[in-house]
Structure formats: C-alpha cells, structure tokens
Amino acid sequence: MTGVKVKQDNTFELIKKSLKLIDIKDYSQALKVVQKACEISREENLKERISVCLSLSGFIQYMLNPDDAESLLLIKDSSFMAGRSEDITSKLVNELVLGNINFSKNNKDIALIHYNNALKLSTVNDEFDLSDTINTRIKQLQNGLDYYLPTQSDPLVSLVKISRSITALTDIDELLTVIAQETKNAIRADRCTVFLWDKDDDELWSKVALGVEESQEIRFPAGKGLAGYVVKTGETLNITDAYSDPRFNPEVDIKTGYKTKTILCMPIMNNNGEIIGAFQVLNKIDGVFTKNDEDLLIAIGGSASIALENAQLFDQQLQMYREQKLLFESFIDTLATSIDARDKITAGHSSRVRMYSGLLADKIGMNQKDKAVLEKAAILHDVGKIGIRDSVLQKEGKLTEEEYKHIQEHVRITHNILNKIYMSSDFRMITEIASSHHEKYDGTGYYRHLKGKEITLGGRILAIADVFDAITSKRHYRDKMPIKNAVKIIIDGAGSHFDPELTKEFLSISLDKISKVFITNPKISMSKQDSDILKNYNLKQIYEIASDSELNDIQKQVLDIFNSYYYEKKEDIIEK
Numbered sequence: 001m002t003g004v005k006v007k008q009d010n011t012f013e014l015i016k017k018s019l020k021l022i023d024i025k026d027y028s029q030a031l032k033v034v035q036k037a038c039e040i041s042r043e044e045n046l047k048e049r050i051s052v053c054l055s056l057s058g059f060i061q062y063m064l065n066p067d068d069a070e071s072l073l074l075i076k077d078s079s080f081m082a083g084r085s086e087d088i089t090s091k092l093v094n095e096l097v098l099g100n101i102n103f104s105k106n107n108k109d110i111a112l113i114h115y116n117n118a119l120k121l122s123t124v125n126d127e128f129d130l131s132d133t134i135n136t137r138i139k140q141l142q143n144g145l146d147y148y149l150p151t152q153s154d155p156l157v158s159l160v161k162i163s164r165s166i167t168a169l170t171d172i173d174e175l176l177t178v179i180a181q182e183t184k185n186a187i188r189a190d191r192c193t194v195f196l197w198d199k200d201d202d203e204l205w206s207k208v209a210l211g212v213e214e215s216q217e218i219r220f221p222a223g224k225g226l227a228g229y230v231v232k233t234g235e236t237l238n239i240t241d242a243y244s245d246p247r248f249n250p251e252v253d254i255k256t257g258y259k260t261k262t263i264l265c266m267p268i269m270n271n272n273g274e275i276i277g278a279f280q281v282l283n284k285i286d287g288v289f290t291k292n293d294e295d296l297l298i299a300i301g302g303s304a305s306i307a308l309e310n311a312q313l314f315d316q317q318l319q320m321y322r323e324q325k326l327l328f329e330s331f332i333d334t335l336a337t338s339i340d341a342r343d344k345i346t347a348g349h350s351s352r353v354r355m356y357s358g359l360l361a362d363k364i365g366m367n368q369k370d371k372a373v374l375e376k377a378a379i380l381h382d383v384g385k386i387g388i389r390d391s392v393l394q395k396e397g398k399l400t401e402e403e404y405k406h407i408q409e410h411v412r413i414t415h416n417i418l419n420k421i422y423m424s425s426d427f428r429m430i431t432e433i434a435s436s437h438h439e440k441y442d443g444t445g446y447y448r449h450l451k452g453k454e455i456t457l458g459g460r461i462l463a464i465a466d467v468f469d470a471i472t473s474k475r476h477y478r479d480k481m482p483i484k485n486a487v488k489i490i491i492d493g494a495g496s497h498f499d500p501e502l503t504k505e506f507l508s509i510s511l512d513k514i515s516k517v518f519i520t521n522p523k524i525s526m527s528k529q530d531s532d533i534l535k536n537y538n539l540k541q542i543y544e545i546a547s548d549s550e551l552n553d554i555q556k557q558v559l560d561i562f563n564s565y566y567y568e569k570k571e572d573i574i575e576k
Contacts, residue, residue: 011037011049016128018056023133024286025148031060047081051090054078059097063104075101088125092118096130103137103147112141146292176206183279183300187264187293190283193218194268195227197277204228204278225249226265227278234275239263240288264289268301329376336379338386348520349469354378355517356465356506357458363505366457374458377433381462384413384435411438412447433458437466442496460499464490464506467497472518472566483566484546487539507540511558514539515565524568530561537562 014037021030034056041049058074065071075097082090099114115138122131140147176194184192195204195218204227205219222228226237226247242248242260253260262284268277279297281289336350357378361371385393388410392403399407415435436450436459443451445463455463471486480486487507494503512534516526526534537545542562545555563569 011040011046011053012127014040015049015052015056019128019130019133022056022060027060027064031057031064034060048085048087048090051078051081051085051087052093054081055090055094055097059100062101088121089127092121092126092130093128095121096134099134099137100147103141108141112138115141146295148290148292179300180206183281183297186296186300187281187289188285189264189281189289190285192279192281193227195231195278195280197222197231197275204231226263227280230265230267230278231275234267236267236294237263237265238289238294239265262288264293264297266294266297266301332376332379335383339382349473350379350382352469352473352517353381353462353465356468356514357461359509359513359517360461360465360502360506363509364502370458373429374433374461377430377458378462378465380418380430381414381434381437381466382410383417384410384415386417387413408438408446411435415447429456429458432456433462436460437462439463440497441499445497455499460502464498464502467493468506480567482546483562484543487543487546490539491543507543508538510535511537511539511542511562515562518565519568521568526565530565533558533561 014033018030018033018037021027021033034053038050038053038057040046041053054074055078058071058076058078061068061071061074075094078090079094079098082094095114095118099111099118102108102111102114115134119131119134119138122134137147176196180192180194183194184190193206195206197204202222203219204222204225220228222231226239226249229235229247230237237247239245239248240262242263243250245263248260248263250260252258260282262282264279264281264284266279267275268279270276279301281293281297284293339350354375357374358371361374366374385407388407392399392406395403412435415431418431418434433456435447436455439445439448439450439455439459440463441452441455441460443449450459468486468490471481471489472483474480481489490498490503490507494500512526512531515534519526537558542559545551545559548555551559
C-alpha cells in the first residue's frame with residue numbers, strides 16, 4: 001500500500017505541473033509530463049489517474065494539432081472511464097478540457113455548459129485547485145475575451161483594478177503607475193509606460209517605464225519616437241523585432257543597457273474618439289504580442305482613458321485653486337503691508353499676532369483648516385485702520401475720548417471691507433474672526449458687545465494674541481513693558497477680557513516658541529543651546545521668576561536668556 005501511495009503522490013505532482021504548463025501554453029513540455037504520469041498510473045493500475053491523464057493528453061494533442069482526430073477519441077475514452085469510476089476529479093478534469101476545447105473553437109455556449117459542470121464538481125472535490133481557473137475562464141467567456149489569454153495573470157482582474165482607480169485615485173502620477181503596472185501584468189510584458197499627450201506644448205510625458213528608475217519623468221516632443229508616431233497617426237504598432245524596424249530608436253537601449261525585442265504601442269482615445277495618449281508595452285514574456293493582446297489593450301484603454309481624463313481635470317482644477325489661493329494670499333499680504341506703511345513703529349504687528357494665534361491654535365489642537373482661516377484673519381484684523389486718521393493713528397501720548405472712539409471704528413471698518421470681498425464658505429469666518437478681536441469675554445468690548453461663547457473661538461484667540469503683542473511691542477508713547485507686567489495683564493484679564501481656558505493654554509506655551517516671535521532682526525537667530533533651555537519653561541513660569549526678588553543661578557540664567565530675545569540685545573545673542 002505504501003508503494004502505491006508514493007506513486008499516487010508522484011502522479012499528483014506531475015499532473016499539477018502539467019496543468020501549469022498548459023496554462024502558459026507550453027504544450028510540448030506539458031505532454032511529456034502527462035505521459036510520465038500516465039506511465040506510472042498504468043503500472044499501478046490507478047484508473048482514476050489514467051482517466052485524468054487521457055483527458056489532458058487528448059486536450060494537449062488537440063491544441064498542438066486540431067486536425068488530429070485521435071485527440072478527441074482520447075478525451076471521449078477518458079469521459080467513459082470517469083463515468084464508470086464515479087471519480088469526481090476525473091469528471092472535473094474531463095469537463096474542464098471539453099470547456100477549453102469548445103472555448104478555443106469559439107463554441108461559447110457549449111463551453112459555458114462544460115465549465116459550469118466542472119465548477120459544480122469542484123465544490124465536491126477540487127484536489128488540483130481548479131476552481132479559480134474555471135471561474136476565470138467563465139469570466140473571460142462572459143466578457144468576450146479570447147481563450148488564449150492566461151488564467152494565472154487574469155486580465156479581468158487588471159481591468160477591475162483600473163476601473164476602481166477611476167474613483168479611487170486623483171493623483172495623475174499614481175494613476176499612471178497603477179495603469180502601467182496592471183497593463184504589464186495583464187499582457188505579460190516586461191515593461192509598460194502610459195504616456196499622456198500635452199497638446200498645449202505638443203509633448204508626451206509620463207513617469208519612467210516600470211522596471212527603470214522610479215520618480216523620474218519622461219518628456220519629449222510628440223513628433224518623436226514610436227509613441228509620438230502613434231499619437232500623431234492613430235495607428236497601432238505591433239513590432240515583433242524592434243531592431244529590424246526603421247522607426248525604432250535604439251539610443252535608449254544603448255544608454256540603459258536594456259534590450260528591446262518586441263513592442264506593442266497603441267493610442268489611448270477618450271469617449272469622443274480623441275487621442276489623449278499612448279500605451280507602450282515592451283518585450284512579451286512568452287513570445288510576441290498577439291491580436292489578443294491588442295484587443296486587451298483596447299479594453300484597458302477604454303477604462304484608463306476615463307480615469308486619466310478625470311485625473312487631468314482634477315489636476316487642472318487643483319492648479320487653478322492653488323493659483324487662486326496664491327492670489328488671495330498675495331492680496332491679504334498687500335492689505336497688511338498697507339497698514340504697516342501707515343505707521344512704521346507698529347509694522348509687523350499683524351504678522352506677530354498671526355504667529356501668536358498659531359501657537360495658541362496648536363496648543364488647543366485646532367485642525368489645520370481652521371488654523372489657516374484664523375491666521376488669515378490675524379493678518380487682516382487691523383485692515384480697518386486704513387480708515388483712521390494719521391493724526392490719531394500715529395499720535396504720541398494719550399488719546400482723547402473723541403480720538404479713542406474714532407480709533408475704535410477700525411473694527412467696524414475691518415468688517416465692512418472684508419465683507420465686500422467675495423470669499424468661499426471656508427473663508428467667510430475670516431471676516432467674523434477679524435472683526436471680533438476687540439470683543440471682551442464679559443461683553444464690555446466693541447464693536448458689537450458680544451459676550452462669552454458668542455464670540456467665535458478665533459475671535460477669542462485673536463483677542464489674547466492682539467493684546468499680548470501690543471503690550472510687548474514698542475509704541476509711540478512707550479517702550480516694551482517688562483515681561484512681568486505684560487504677563488500680569490494677561491493673567492488679570494482672564495474671565496473678563498479673555499476666555500479663561502484659552503488664557504490658561506496661552507500661558508502654558510513654551511518660551512522658546514514665544515521668544516522666536518520677538519525676533520524681528522533678520523540677522524538674529526536663536527541658538528540651539530538657548531532653545532533647549534527655554535523650551536522647559538512657559539509664560540506663567542517666566543512671570544513667576546521675574547516677580548521673585550531672590551533668584552537662584554538657574555532662574556537668573558533663564559530670565560537673562562529670555563530677556564536677551566525679548567529686548568533683542570545683540571551683545572547677548574549669537575548672530576547668524
């Protein structure tokens with residue numbers, strides 16, 4: 001019994017190997033393997049295996065020579081033996097080969113009957129794991145593809161992946177890579193490149209062909225190369241010997257060391273029949289490119305063209321959005337600069353308020369989208385000062401009551417100016433935030449006397465940032481406040497002027513981040529040593545240190561370092 005079992009195992013492996021050889025169309029080698037399995041089966045009288053071998057032998061002989069009548073007789077004999085033995089595997093293989101023969105003869109209805117019979121049998125016993133092969137053949141039948149396509153690299157799977165990419169991918173480079181990879185797999189080629197035709201510049205471009213260096217771009221005039229010929233003429237080129245074709249340029253092979261043998265190059269057309277690019281597939285793995293490969297490339301191109309056009313459109317819209325965003329941000333910067341031009345001593349105020357606001361936004365975990373809106377509002381929060389008289393805006397000393405009321409009008413003017421600018425829904429909050437920076441948490445601010453959470457979160461952040469910069473900056477009528485006094489104003493304002501929770505968060509921002517905002521001299525930068533020290537302390541702690549009359553050496557060092565940046569003492573700071 002043991003000897004028979006070994007022989008059965010040998011026939012199993014041989015039959016399994018022959019099935020793989022059949023799938024890649026290596027019929028001559030497959031026949032040798034099947035004949036060996038048949039010899040062993042006859043020696044040991046393994047009737048079920050003999051039936052399987054007869055089915056495979058008959059099928060292989062038919063594929064080698066369709067006019068060989070003996071091949072069909074072998075399959076008929078195997079069918080009889082399978083029926084007598086009631087062996088599921090024998091019946092399954094017999095139904096599969098009958099399906100294959102009818103598929104190859106284009107008898108699709110009959111082929112489908114045999115494949116369905118085989119599929120039912122595979123649910124009972126599928127020792128050779130044939131269910132995937134059968135399902136692939138059924139899919140190929142139903143989708144009008146040719147029998148001579150392989151089952152192991154199923155082109156339908158590639159078509160499905162490309163189709164999914166239509167909705168899943170918007171990045172044009174990533175999409176080109178997916179389409180090229182799946183096309184390469186489906187057609188069993190060594191390399192594939194998908195070129196797009198840039199009609200404005202009359203150039204073809206793509207990421208480098210799969211198998212070469214990645215993240216490098218190919219770009220050349222559309223009148224050059226085989227791909228250029230294809231997009232200009234609309235012809236499909238199927239070249240079986242690249243070096244014998246005068247249109248082939250061997251320079252790339254010489255440069256890269258690659259040897260091009262076979263080429264399939266085909267235009268990609270959109271639904272309007274317009275050429276938008278080209279496929280270039282190199283070196284068929286198992287021979288030359290066939291008519292079936294051309295048909296498959298047309299099918300892939302149908303799905304790919306939709307995906308590529310969608311991605312190009314998205315890319316164009318994204319570029320337009322970027323340009324509009326740059327224009328908008330340039331406009332914002334211009335408005336802010338116009339305020340700086342009115343009063344040189346307060347120049348940079350809006351920029352510093354933006355930085356303080358950004359630090360507080362990060363501290364509370366604000367998302368990037370809302371933070372971007374907040375920072376734009378910070379840049380624009382004083383734009384209304386355009387409408388304030390120079391005599392008031394630049395006055396040295398205390399303002400009169402009438403002058404103070406006049407300068408308060410800048411907030412209303414800010415609202416009116418920004419409200420007249422068309423903004424998308426994402427940026428409408430800019431107006432609301434910018435015109436809320438003088439509102440107070442207790443409702444005593446201006447100009448709308450909003451209270452508590454009636455004030456937008458951005459407005460409450462801006463209120464702290466605006467005041468902190470005002471009291472830590474030089475003005476016409478005073479120098480910078482000592483940091484102890486400035487921080488005390490923020491602490492005392494919690495709950496009345498400022499949101500108490502936001503005040504707490506602001507005071508916990510580390511000194512290295514705060515100090516970098518103080519630096520206005522472009523020749524000065526913070527040393528790493530100073531940064532490492534300051535990042536261990538925050539505004540609340542520097543207030544406590546500055547308020548202490550008796551400091552230890554470490555506290556004194558921290559205060560000295562902080563003040564050197566606060567007052568920008570050049571002698572204490574390492575210059576760039």
